[in-house]
Amino acid sequence: MNQLKTIANEMLPVYENESGEKLVSAKELHTQLFSKQKFTDWIKRRIDNYGFVEGEDFFITLGKSTGGRPSTEYLLLIDTAKEIAMVENNEQGRAIRKYFIEVEKRSRVKQPKSQAEMMLMFAEQFVNQEKEIKQIKQDNQTLKHRMDNYDNLDTVGDLQQRLNKMIQKYAGQNGISYSTAWRDFRKSFNTAYRTNLKMLITNYALKHNLKSLSAPQYLSIVNRLEDGVRVADKMLNQSKREVI
Structure with a gap:
């Protein structure tokens, strides 16, 4: 978990690894869904019932040891987390699913990584604005002609x-x-x-x-x-x- 970058943390944290994959802690999702089931039983049922595959839909890591056996951490891909939230079939599950979708939308907006990329982005925006202004002028001319x-x-x-x-x-x-x-x-x-x-x-x-x-x-x-x-x-x- 320490190597993950938090990219959103409104309803619950959404993380991103070095490969750009968006991940959600199953424990944190379980807590936010207000599930009354024991976590280990809950996550194992979800994996078995819906055919989630380790390495494709989720990852397992070992948590920090507090003197005893390290706890097992489940990191869900955001698509897996959306599906689990949806099958809860309650308002909280639906709200969390919408939250995940919004996080994905925000992440698709490319952020400039350098000053050169930022300048290029501004230049592209300027060109697009000029095109829009030209189109508006043409539309106005057509309307005037009519x-x-x-x-x-x-x-x-x-x-x-x-x-x-x-x-x-x-x-x-x-x-x-x-x-x-x-x-x-x-x-x-x-x-x-x-x-x-x-x-x-x-x-x-x-x-x-x-x-x-x-x-x-x-x-x-x-x-x-x-x-x-x-x-x-x-x-x-x-x-x-x-x-x-």
Whole structure:
């Protein structure tokens, strides 16, 4: 035990050896679990019942002698200690298991061992922060671009009128005909919602004996104009003509 380093000691000590293994004293765990069983009986039952293997799940060492026979010390790997705490099936056992998990989380945070490592860690944090700031600026620019598109549209009227004007704007932005813009819209709508808009419109028109039925009219009938506006918005905010 003297060669172990204590890395946590809130509910009970958690140790670490030279290999980085995290260990818990079985006696200390037994005491903290408030078990009424005799320790030697308790630990032997746990080892036998759950198939723990010496050298893999726990280690046995001899404690200091006080004039008689040295006591046997059981050092449990933290995973073994978690399992033993869990099988107690009480609030204290569950609390100790959560404590072990928290200790493991804290230990996974790499601590710099030298000034050079500390400087490298700060440099990496700075680079990551710069990336995050750049991404935020890009997101803000995209949002501004979208708001400008809405501001430049005459949005007075219903969603059907708005969708028509968004497709008109898309056609103007890309130097294509209005009919080609609507064809791009149908392809984008189909990709976004895994459907076939042209077939849906045709089938609906045949079923209801309609001579003609436009995409905005159909979307209005089936209450999907908002979906159409979302697709048109994405088309308008692409850096170049690219059907989604």
